[in-house]
Amino acid sequence: MMFRYRNEVLAKERLEKLKDLNLNLRLMHVCGTHQDTLVKFGLNSMLKEAGIEVRPGPGCPVCVTTAKEIEEAIILARKGKVVATFGDMFRVPGERLSLADVRAEGFDVRMVYSITDCISIAEKTNKEVVFFSIGFETTAPTTASVILTRPKNFSILSAHRLIPPAMEALIKMGEMKIDGFINPGHVSTIIGERAYEFISKRYKIPQVIAGFEPLDVLIGVYMLAMQIIRGETRVENEYKRVVKPEGNEKAQHTLGEVFEPTECSWRGFPAISDSGLKLRGEFEEYDARKRYEDELSTVDIDYKEPEGCRCGKILRGLVYPDECPLFGKVCTPQHPVGACMVSREGSCNITFRYGER
Ligand code: SF4
Numbered sequence: 001m002m003f004r005y006r007n008e009v010l011a012k013e014r015l016e017k018l019k020d021l022n023l024n025l026r027l028m029h030v031c032g033t034h035q036d037t038l039v040k041f042g043l044n045s046m047l048k049e050a051g052i053e054v055r056p057g058p059g060c061p062v063c064v065t066t067a068k069e070i071e072e073a074i075i076l077a078r079k080g081k082v083v084a085t086f087g088d089m090f091r092v093p094g095e096r097l098s099l100a101d102v103r104a105e106g107f108d109v110r111m112v113y114s115i116t117d118c119i120s121i122a123e124k125t126n127k128e129v130v131f132f133s134i135g136f137e138t139t140a141p142t143t144a145s146v147i148l149t150r151p152k153n154f155s156i157l158s159a160h161r162l163i164p165p166a167m168e169a170l171i172k173m174g175e176m177k178i179d180g181f182i183n184p185g186h187v188s189t190i191i192g193e194r195a196y197e198f199i200s201k202r203y204k205i206p207q208v209i210a211g212f213e214p215l216d217v218l219i220g221v222y223m224l225a226m227q228i229i230r231g232e233t234r235v236e237n238e239y240k241r242v243v244k245p246e247g248n249e250k251a252q253h254t255l256g257e258v259f260e261p262t263e264c265s266w267r268g269f270p271a272i273s274d275s276g277l278k279l280r281g282e283f284e285e286y287d288a289r290k291r292y293e294d295e296l297s298t299v300d301i302d303y304k305e306p307e308g309c310r311c312g313k314i315l316r317g318l319v320y321p322d323e324c325p326l327f328g329k330v331c332t333p334q335h336p337v338g339a340c341m342v343s344r345e346g347s348c349n350i351t352f353r354y355g356e357r
Pocket residue numbers: 308309310311314321324325326327328331332336337338339340341342348
């Protein structure tokens with residue numbers, strides 16, 4: 001199956017067709033895996049030759065997590081809790097330090113591969129365990145299903161976020177014209193096609209849900225181009241082999257049972273209404289922000305990006321990584337200055353790894 005979607009002849013045919021359309025378009029995607037495919041296979045450069053620019057938006061969950069949230073996790077570790085999170089999140093700097101730095105100070109910060117690893121840690125200790133839970137609609141249902149089991153000595157510091165409100169925020173901010181969105185395959189597996197419809201209806205913008213193989217992305221771009229030529233603005237689904245129109249209703253139900261939408265800040269963005277997830281009242285005891293309200297009351301930072309770092313603008317699609325003066329010089333994956341260089345889904349990390357192909 002995979003090789004069918006990497007067929008060079010078919011890819012070239014599709015690119016030629018796009019070139020023949022003679023368009024001048026700016027599209028945006030909101031998914032780190034799409035960015036990986038675009039850069040790794042050189043599609044970005046080939047599409048540019050066809051007059052189509054595909055800019056990355058806020059599609060990396062690690063990158064959009066704010067310094068304030070990282071500071072909250074650091075405070076909880078320093079107050080004696082066991083703080084666990086995913087590998088990439090571990091290395092992103094907060095206001096000054098990362099969770100990795102705090103572990104080096106001797107505090108109990110663990111790297112886990114899943115929330116169930118974190119539950120195993122809680123079962124083996126009497127200490128309070130806090131899971132710094134990041135991720136979009138794809139990972140939040142798993143967090144919700146664990147909360148439903150009502151684990152002991154366990155809570156979450158929720159940094160879960162929802163993609164459609166961020167897409168709407170990008171349009172409303174109006175910093176640049178976006179001709180169409182390539183919507184994320186993983187997130188769409190959960191939320192389906194319908195969750196994006198309000199964007200096309202309200203803002204007259206076409207959208208295509210696409211998979212992650214090179215041909216998926218090229219076909220997705222072609223479908224968007226055809227919508228634009230025909231003057232259509234709707235949600236289409238290139239990734240039908242995985243994404244159903246209604247999404248995964250069971251996962252949506254679990255998510256809705258445990259979480260409710262809340263206003264949330266994203267790195268590089270002002271607060272976006274209903275773009276974050278907080279635990280519902282009946283699960284309040286698992287909400288680290290409620291459980292450790294006093295300890296966390298000291299976190300009130302007005303964080304600015306490190307001097308020269310352009311992560312905020314990169315996450316809003318306004319600049320490319322190599323337009324940052326620190327890229328590849330001061331800032332590398334070994335010595336990251338900003339979040340976009342830490343995560344393997346971050347645009348700076350991806351550009352550094354593959355270069356412009
Ligand atoms: S290269 Fe580094 S400093 Fe520059 S925007 Fe990317 S992460 Fe920030």
